[in-house]
Amino acid sequence: MTKPEQIDPLHNQDSEIFLREVDSIRQSGSLDDLSRIINALHYQKEHLNKKALTDLLADIKHEKMTEILIEAMKDEKNNAILADLTQICWESNLNFTEHLPFFANIFLNQQYLVALEAFSVIENTFLDQTVTDEIRDELVESIKNGLSGLSEQTKLLAVDLIHVIQE
Secondary structure, three states, X not given: OOOOOOOOHHHOOXXXXXXXXXXXXXXXXXXXXXXXXXXXOOOOOOHHHHHHHHHHHHOOOOOOHHHHHHHHHHOHHHHHHHXXXXXXXXXXXXXXXXXXXXXXXXXXXXXXXXXXXXXXXXXXXXXXXXXXXXXXXXXXXXXXXXXXXXXXXXXXXXXXXXXHXXX
């Protein structure tokens, strides 16, 4: 007789068990835990538990974190948590300058909530990092070219975003 598979504590809906595991990872976790943490975003529906995961990921300041987050965002199996992953990007204050076209694409092609998160990543990057005129021009052109496909709500956000980029 085989043992039933043990549920990953990060998937556990019991907040006490879940938060104990988050605290353990925060204290002694490694980059190897990242895929588990990202995967757990699919399972945690409780707002405070999900926030604990996004806070944990946003607090990781490792040099590989930007690439790990971008790869997770590109993985289609994570479409349901794309807003969470994008939120983590802007909350982390990591440098996403080289990925600005990717975030502009997200802004132009996702629902409003995800577009708003992408707006925040782009805005924070322009506030905190040096961005070349070439990238600025590319982003403005991309957003202007995509305006016709946006909802009215996202068009208003796009106008603000263009202003942020051109400042």
